[in-house]
Amino acid sequence: MLDHVSISHESGLVLWSKSYNPSFEAMSQSSARSPVNTLVRDIMIENKSADPEEGFEKDGWRVRWTVENGLGLVFVVVFPALLPLTYISDLLSRSKSLFLSLFQQSIQALVLSLSSTSTSQQSHQATEEANVQIDQALSRLKRELVGERWEEIWERCLRGCEERADVKKTGGKSKKNNHNNVQAVQKEAVQQDNDGDKTASQPDQTGLSAEEIAKNVQAFKNRMKTTSSGRSSPAPNGGTASPGKHGRPAQTKRTSTANAGAEKIMRKWGNGTGEVTPDAMKELDFSGPDLRDEQEKEGKVDVDGLVDRGSLGQVGKEGFYEVADWDVGKGSSNNVNKEELPSEEEILARGRRTGGSGNAAAKTDNPEDLQEPISRLSSLFNRLTGKKVLSESDLDPVLREMEKHLMSKNVAKDIAEKLCEGVGKALVGKKLGGMTSVRHEVNNALSTTITQVLSPKTSTDILLDIKRKASQPLPPSVSSDPNATPKRDPYTMTFVGVNGVGKSTNLSKVAFWLLQNKLRVLIAACDTFRSGAVEQLRVHVRNLGLLESQLGVGRAGEGKLVELYERGYGKDAAGIAKDAIAHAKENGYDVVLIDTAGRMQDNEPLMRALAKLVTVNNPDKIVFVGEALVGNEAVDQLSKFDRSLKDFSAAAFGVRGKARGIDGMILTKFDTIDDKVGAALSMTYITGQPILFVGCGQTYSDIRSLRVNHIVEALLGA
CATH class of the missing domain: 3.40.50.300 (P-loop containing nucleotide triphosphate hydrolases)
Structure with missing residues (x-):
């Protein structure tokens, strides 16, 4: 059982991490005690010799890692020292291959941006521009991590490594029997498939995981259900007859163009006199009865056609029906049909086609731009230290970039300019210290400003307003009838x-x-x-x-x-x-x-x-x-x-x-x-x-x- 896994750059930039143990996560808040920080400080910065295969032990945890030297990536796994986990080497190797196959191009852009900050004697403006490039490259990589569903791929890779380790531990007996049973079920399902595809009855199961085999079995069962449901039946001429519009049978699909031309009858649209008889109109009327009219007579309606049940809201604690929230960029979470994850073999094959595997250093556009890991680390840790007072010259390039970014999000030009101008005036003279960048300060200030603009100044609870108006005292009656009951607006x-x-x-x-x-x-x-x-x-x-x-x-x-x-x-x-x-x-x-x-x-x-x-x-x-x-x-x-x-x-x-x-x-x-x-x-x-x-x-x-x-x-x- 793992406690923590992370993928980071040698400069200390964490690209992705996941903790499985809350106590480890809490302990990691102390930089002095964190095993990962110990790895960075004692081994990588001080360049101490250590065997990644053996790892090292600290405070009851064992740390194992592997390094991609070309890009300066470090893959770290932390687990309890007392657990004899035998699959860690396989896990590190496979996760590194998968990660590089999916994200190598974005990582190269990030590494080149990091290397530009290590160049000595560059101007302050050039440094800020490099920092902006780093933030953009890191944001692009994190967006790709979500888009490619990296966390799900990692979890599947972890399960696969654990299963293979169990097979080796038990001599392959229990897992092998289960594997054979699944193969037998799948073979039987293939043989019963009436598509007549004989080549599919002997699939190659070499290297398939139990999860993939189970998915194949379920797919064959679904195909069998579709065939047995009678939705398609053989036509006399070898085509497929299917119901047409309004329940009428559609024309049979012809397999021969010559036969289709011979059997097709030309449709006559008139008798040449310009008159259209009622019989001709009836013959050419292919419209069926209006389903909506029939439903309305019966007091029914196609609910599924008018209401998306998946997007319905829910009744809150106070008994009001509340509409669902819109998750920007993702749409309604209730209607998202996730595509099936690509297999590890497909990911690695994609990486080979795009140059995302092998020695990463050999595939960079300019290898000389990749500096030594220690110099890059020292540069990142030493930049933006101490106290600094922000000036207009510091903020201008970042604000111009943020203004363009807001306009790309469809914000009106005048409003984007006013927002950035207000943020700039608020930040001039502010002290900047530690590892905080100018872009980070601008981003935080802009976030606060936008939140203030968007926060409602009036009530948005229409139901509450309706209830409040309904509870107001009734106005005096203006009717001449003294017995008239006053009405509520x-x-x-x-x-x-x-x-x-x-x-x-x-x-x-x-x-x-x-x-x-x-x-x-x-x-x-x-x-x-x-x-x-x-x-x-x-x-x-x-x-x-x-x-x-x-x-x-x-x-x-x-x-x-x-x-x-x-x-x-x-x-x-x-x-x-x-x-x-x-x-x-x-x-x-x-x-x-x-x-x-x-x-x-x-x-x-x-x-x-x-x-x-x-x-x-x-x-x-x-x-x-x-x-x-x-x-x-x-x-x-x-x-x-x-x-x-x-x-x-x-x-x-x-x-x-x-x-x-x-x-x-x-x-x-x-x-x-x-x-x-x-x-x-x-x-x-x-x-x-x-x-x-x-x-x-x-x-x-x-x-x-x-x-x-x-x-x-x-x-x-x-």
Whole structure:
């Protein structure tokens, strides 16, 4: 049983490590007692002779290592000294080969960057540029470690070494019998496969691990199940007949082009008179019955087509349905289908093809750039020591690099410049000491600044706001009837934005989230301009109503939870919204979602009309819906929407009250940008308002919450 494993450079830079023993990890915090630090200090720095195969013992632990001299890599394994582990040499050798096969090019770039810092008499600016190159190369390598799933490959390599050691220890009896049993099962499965592939019935099992054999057996079983399920059956002509659209049998696949040409009948599209008879129309009508119409008559809907069950949120401690968090750069963890790990043989073969094995020193572009390990170690340990006061000349190159990095993440240019300028002013005059680099200080300061910008200044808990409004005292009745019961105002949200960003779709996603929390929702169709806008909402409401019954989210005795309020096209949107709110108040709806027409931010008449809707109805939330794909354009859209609403509302219509601006944002198409999340920072920086949700798919459940720390990590990551 291992306690610790690490891969580091001779300069002391740790590339990857893993601890299996918490007590060892705690003890390693003391540099004086750590066996790994003892290896670096007593053997490598002082150049003491020691046998890596034998290792050395310290405080009850035994340390074994192997060195890749060409690149200066050190592979270290620590385990209890009393355990006679016989597979350590094999483990070190195989892990070194696998690591070099996967990452040698990135390691060479890192080593060249390290060697540039050991050059004497170079300027301070050149040193800082070299440090930036080191950080970039190290970040790129660590990103590749995650992408190639190195930790899983290492764990598999460890298990394989342990299994081989057990086989040698037991004389190969128990493992061999198990191996033969697996081979027998696999052979039987191959023989029963009716594909007729005789060559597959005698696979070469030499060198295969038990894990790989088990995977092959499972694959053959799956193929047998597919064949026996009857999903494909031999056709009379030797092709394969499969069901066509709407349940009709598709045409049989022809194996001969000549036969296909002989049997094909030319289709006639008319009788030459220009008239189309009803019989001809019926003959040419290949459309089947609409499955959705049949399901709607039965009160059913294709739940899997409208809701991604894997992306559904969960009910929290307080009983509220909460949407899942969006993990930037990885997407939804529930829907990730990991590819099968490549075998060790495939990794080593890839390394041989790309030059990732053998003597690494012989494959570097410039061997003279690789300095002696001791000089590189001394250079790294001696740089940036003592106390230093940061000046503008120290910060300028790093800030310029960080500004370009933020822009590459889709942050608007002006905002990237302002952020870096503010960080520079905050760091000038600060003392820098120890092993801390200028880039590290800039990175920390920028992380703090971005966190402050993204941290919500107002409440983002819409459910809490709805509950708070519902608990307010009822207003006095204004009805002439003394027996009339006063009604409570519903919580209202208005969705605004430019054309085509997905306002109606994401409004429906928010409605689905509210339905999951058993709130009654009224959707107001206030887009009276775009053709099909009302029909689009009608379809969404129909689907949500059917999902309501099938998912069991309704409230007994209160009718449907979601309905549409519409007045057709060409009418005043502000008046429709006012009537919808009054209807919701009269009928006990909890929330009103107001859909508005898309408009460009420079269209003053349309922006005045939108400001009128906001002023007349005074919604609780004005939500701007924008795309995550845009950078500078997002700043222009949002800033002009916010400015126009504030300028044209309230006083412009003679209504006393506070001017209204944007209260929150929804970013759409977030699943298409990977880690380029700069639009979130740009939009929050402009208005100071939070990102309420992000849209990340086409189903009603594809809506997520965005955490501040996730955005910061994505923006500052490589």
